[in-house]
Amino acid sequence: MIEKRQFYINGAWVNPAAPRDHNVIDPSTEEVCAVISLGDQADTDAAVAAAKAAWPAWAATPAEDRIALIEKLLEVYMSRSEEMAQAISTEMGAPIDLARTAQVGAGMAHMKNFINAAKGFDFNKPLSEKFNDTRIIYEPVGVAALITPWNWPMNQITLKVVAALVAGCTMVLKPSEESPLDALLFAEMVDAAGIPAGVFNLVNGDGTGVGTQLTAHKDVDMVSFTGSTRAGTAISKSAADTVKKVHLELGGKGANVIFADADDKAVSRGVMHMMNNSGQSCNAPSRMLVERAIYDQAVEQAAATVAKVQVGNAHDEGRHIGPVVNEVQFNKIQGLIEKGISEGARLVTGGPGRPDGFNRGFYVRPTIFADVTPDMTIYREEIFGPVLCISPFDSEEEAVEMANDTVYGLTNYVQTQDGAKANRMARVLRSGMVEMNGQPRGPGAPFGGIKQSGNGREGGVFGIEDFLDIKAVSGWS
Numbered sequence: 001m002i003e004k005r006q007f008y009i010n011g012a013w014v015n016p017a018a019p020r021d022h023n024v025i026d027p028s029t030e031e032v033c034a035v036i037s038l039g040d041q042a043d044t045d046a047a048v049a050a051a052k053a054a055w056p057a058w059a060a061t062p063a064e065d066r067i068a069l070i071e072k073l074l075e076v077y078m079s080r081s082e083e084m085a086q087a088i089s090t091e092m093g094a095p096i097d098l099a100r101t102a103q104v105g106a107g108m109a110h111m112k113n114f115i116n117a118a119k120g121f122d123f124n125k126p127l128s129e130k131f132n133d134t135r136i137i138y139e140p141v142g143v144a145a146l147i148t149p150w151n152w153p154m155n156q157i158t159l160k161v162v163a164a165l166v167a168g169c170t171m172v173l174k175p176s177e178e179s180p181l182d183a184l185l186f187a188e189m190v191d192a193a194g195i196p197a198g199v200f201n202l203v204n205g206d207g208t209g210v211g212t213q214l215t216a217h218k219d220v221d222m223v224s225f226t227g228s229t230r231a232g233t234a235i236s237k238s239a240a241d242t243v244k245k246v247h248l249e250l251g252g253k254g255a256n257v258i259f260a261d262a263d264d265k266a267v268s269r270g271v272m273h274m275m276n277n278s279g280q281s282c283n284a285p286s287r288m289l290v291e292r293a294i295y296d297q298a299v300e301q302a303a304a305t306v307a308k309v310q311v312g313n314a315h316d317e318g319r320h321i322g323p324v325v326n327e328v329q330f331n332k333i334q335g336l337i338e339k340g341i342s343e344g345a346r347l348v349t350g351g352p353g354r355p356d357g358f359n360r361g362f363y364v365r366p367t368i369f370a371d372v373t374p375d376m377t378i379y380r381e382e383i384f385g386p387v388l389c390i391s392p393f394d395s396e397e398e399a400v401e402m403a404n405d406t407v408y409g410l411t412n413y414v415q416t417q418d419g420a421k422a423n424r425m426a427r428v429l430r431s432g433m434v435e436m437n438g439q440p441r442g443p444g445a446p447f448g449g450i451k452q453s454g455n456g457r458e459g460g461v462f463g464i465e466d467f468l469d470i471k472a473v474s475g476w477s
């Protein structure tokens with residue numbers, strides 16, 4: 001069992017001011033896989049003070065020198081990717097193959113995109129050709145608190161840390177208490193890359209402790225948060241007294257609108273996307289809306305696709321799905337499945353309880369509900385598990401209305417071979433992202449939502465801009 005109670009503050013590994021043990025549970029086995037310590041106010045203060053002291057020099061470091069250090073960080077990250085994959089798989093249950101490819105790979109891709117974006121970024125540019133003496137100067141916001149979730153841990157950490165580094169911010173990272181091990185490894189990599197002391201600091205803790213201390217701290221200038229809408233709301237309130245910049249990446253309840261003229265892989269693609277990472281993705285296409293003409297056929301196809309999804313231990317190689325992260329999530333998902341049944345949705349496959357052959361571990365049966373109506377709880381609430389809801393629609397207008405009938409606005413999906421219809425849909429769907437016909441976003445495209453899915457944009461040049469203030473200077477010579 002791993003014991004890692006220290007925090008990374010001011011370029012050194014330090015003991016917590018008042019150690020408070022926290023067990024990290026392996027969701028595949030329900031066994032304790034690590035013990036960390038949760039920080040308290042003294043640890044938070046020390047980390048913020050280090051970040052504040054390091055800020056002037058880091059902000060003044062030429063962008064090309066900062067980029068060179070990030071290139072070094074990428075090199076170290078690549079050399080330790082297997083350790084990282086093992087940590088992610090153990091602490092949050094992503095199958096090891098997924099952890100190696102998508103989970104660790106996402107971090108790598110983000111770093112490369114940030115390096116490219118940073119190289120072309122102009123931190124000081126004229127307002128226009130005509131008004132050349134009015135300059136737009138981009139300056140780092142200052143000390144950033146970075147608070148991340150457990151579901152795609154290295155994806156979230158690199159999106160925040162590397163953007164902040166490029167921008168010239170210093171930072172305190174508080175990773176999820178469910179997935180601290182990969183964050184601790186990342187801190188070792190920052191250290192090995194030679195990022196100056198105090199620029200990056202890490203304190204473990206929970207939301208009510210270190211999380212709240214950071215968001216309320218008078219010396220923190222900005223909070224960049226990814227997690228639930230519930231925590232995002234609390235953070236906005238906590239940060240309000242000190243008028244911090246608050247960047248929120250929150251929950252989602254994506255609609256996947258499948259028209260009758262969609263390609264023949266559209267349904268299976270949507271199902272597999274939903275099941276990926278055991279359904280624990282904020283951008284999961286969790287509501288499949290299908291045009292009535294192909295509805296029955298789509299439900300059958302979805303069931304046939306799910307029948308091929310294997311559930312297994314995250315440590316085993318192979319293309320199965322793993323458990324969900326913890327007991328709380330497991331129970332929440334079970335409750336929502338029960339609710340789907342009691343509210344009258346048609347259970348097509350899966351259902352309550354663990355899959356056959358499992359009596360330990362937080363494994364959930366891949367589940368499909370059909371005939372789900374917008375008034376049902378499973379249509380409205382983010383389930384965050386391998387549960388797909390399918391509903392029919394009769395017209396393009398109804399599809400739009402149903403897709404937008406949610407408090408969330410992160411990602412929506414459209415499947416049709418009619419280009420004009422796809423483009424029309426892309427404009428009227430209320431979300432930060434629309435993915436059409438399974439086409440992935442290009443590298444460095446912005447990731448983020450609207451409505452209760454949040455307000456920031458991460459990735460590439462958009463992510464860097466979030467950590468910058470804009471200063472207008474007139475009379476520049």
Ligand code: NAD
Binds near residue numbers: 205
């Ligand atoms: P969570 O909100 O419970 O926790 C996220 C982080 O916030 C953790 O580090 C936690 O300790 C901290 N936290 C919790 N309450 C806090 C508070 N009051 N003040 C400060 N910090 C606090 O979320 P989770 O269960 O870890 O992650 C799942 C959620 O994250 C889902 O809702 C998912 O949709 C969302 N998510 C969103 C995105 C996105 O980009 N929009 C990406 C991944 C996950």
